[in-house]
Every structure is written in structure tokens, then in C-alpha cells.
Amino acid sequence: MHKEHALTKNQQIIFDLIDKSPEPMKAYSILFNVQKKGIKAPLQVYRALDKLVQIGKIHKIESRNAFIACHNSSCQVAKATAFSICEICEKVTEISSAGLSKYLANFKDKDGMKYSKYNLEFFGLCKKCTLK
Amino acid sequence: MHKEHALTKNQQIIFDLIDKSPEPMKAYSILFNVQKKGIKAPLQVYRALDKLVQIGKIHKIESRNAFIACHNSSCQVAKATAFSICEICEKVTEISSAGLSKYLANFKDKDGMKYSKYNLEFFGLCKKCTLK
């Protein structure tokens, strides 16, 4: 049997933490939360994060230096991500839109270049904050 | 007469440096380069950068923590940016495509939310690196 991506102990601990979190987590907040499980150093966290990003289990929200679990199985193949970020409450939601991903995957720049990999961050107000 | 956005001395020094640079510049590299002009502390650089980003004269490449001058006058109004980034040589190009900006500005998520502000980073190989 071919295990797709069996996570190591550290990777699993850190993935579980991020996956349970309702909001993106920062590396040092992750570190603080897993110290009781024996992960003591920043590098141990960053190594697990790198791997998890690489295999598509989590994404990095670049503008926030934070990490969120992927809930969109298609991302695990294409490294093409899109998020909406609320500028007031910082709520982050992964956007899963076939139309959008199709448009961006097929987008050609001036030189005719296509890009299968991209990261898109939309900023605005979430529903809750719009009503306030 | 109403000056739109007259830059202050520090802002001008830092903008000129970034504008002349063929590649995105990082904050501490900027700091190093302007020390001879009397800008001695990180905060002086970050304050100018914040302002320049805010008024649309430069953009931050979030995935690289670097800053690039805007060469697309329309960005100065809408905080809506798109870049292509070469994964080998790190060349960054601002994409100016009416079609793309229209598509993204009109994009609605599941909840019908629109986002006038966004940042898009495409990753791939530039022309040069494709040929190698």
C-alpha cells in the first residue's frame, strides 16, 4: 500500500493544532501551544510548517504570516490558493470557486505566460463586520 | 493649489531608491542604502514605506517581504495589485491587465461579497529562465 503522505509525529501534532483552530495560527503561537508535547524549538515548527505547506495540508496567509488548514481538497494538487480576509476582525476564509480558479489558471500575461501557481488575497469586510 | 501627495524628504529619498531599483527591495537593504542620507533607524524606513504603500506609490510583495515601485497609475486609486514572480531568478513584474482587474473587482464569493482590494501573486518561470 502506498501511503500518500503519512505525517510524522511533529507534523501531525502541528497539523492537528492548526486544523482545530478557527483562525490562522502564527508560528510562535503554534510553538507555544505544542511545547507541552515536546516540540521546543522554532525550527521544529518551521520544518513541519514547510512540509505541510508543500504537501498542501495547510496554506500560508502571506500578508499575515499565518497558517491555515486547507479545506479544499483540490488545493492539494494545484498550489493555487485564494482567501478573503476581513480587515476588521481578521477572519480568513478559503475561497473555493471553480470559476475563479479556472480563470486564474488560464490567465495569460502580456508575454503569453501562464501560471499554474498563484496566491490571491482579497480584503474587505466579512458579513458580521459589514453589519456593524 | 492642492498638492495630491507631496512626499516628505524621507519618503522621497526612499521612493527614489525603490523606483530606481530593478528589483523589489527589502526594508533593511533600503535602510543600508539610505544611511548616508541621514536615515538611520528601521522605523524611519518602515514609516516611509507604510505611507508610500498607502498612497499607492509602491507595493509590498507579501510573499517576499519586499517593496517595488508602482508603474501602473491605476493602482494608485484601487489597492488592487497583481504580480508575477519568477521562482528561479525572483524577477517580479507588475501585471497590468484590464481584463484581470475587472474580473477580480467583480468577483463575488459564495455569500455574494465583492472585494475591491486584493493582492494576487502568480508564480512561475520568467521568459529567460524558461529557456534555460
Add this chain to the structure above:
DNA sequence: TAACATTGTGTAATAATATAACATTAACAT
């Protein structure tokens, strides 16, 4: 199995990126 290569781990030190706090000054509008 044995040998090798690849990947992950643990630990310490350090680099790179960014902000807080405070006092002061310049620019601008009543």
C-alpha cells in the same frame, strides 16, 4: 542483510523583519 541515500529530529545560536514608546518638530487649518 548490508550499504546507501533521503528525510526527519534535537539543540543552540543568530539573522531578518517589524513595532512600541516617547519626546519633539513641521505643516496646516481655523
Add this chain to the structure above:
DNA sequence: ATGTTAATGTTATATTATTACACAATGTTA
């Protein structure tokens, strides 16, 4: 001139991320 806002200068500190090195676990191939 007075009050207000924005910018500055300076010091210290917080936050984010990597380098370097020794070692262990895992997987592949002979």
C-alpha cells in the same frame, strides 16, 4: 495664535525565520 494632524528622531524590544551541526529514522537497492 491656537489647536490639530502628520512626520521625525531615537532607543529599545518584539516577532518572524534561518544557519549550522550532530544524530536518528526511514526507505531503497544490491
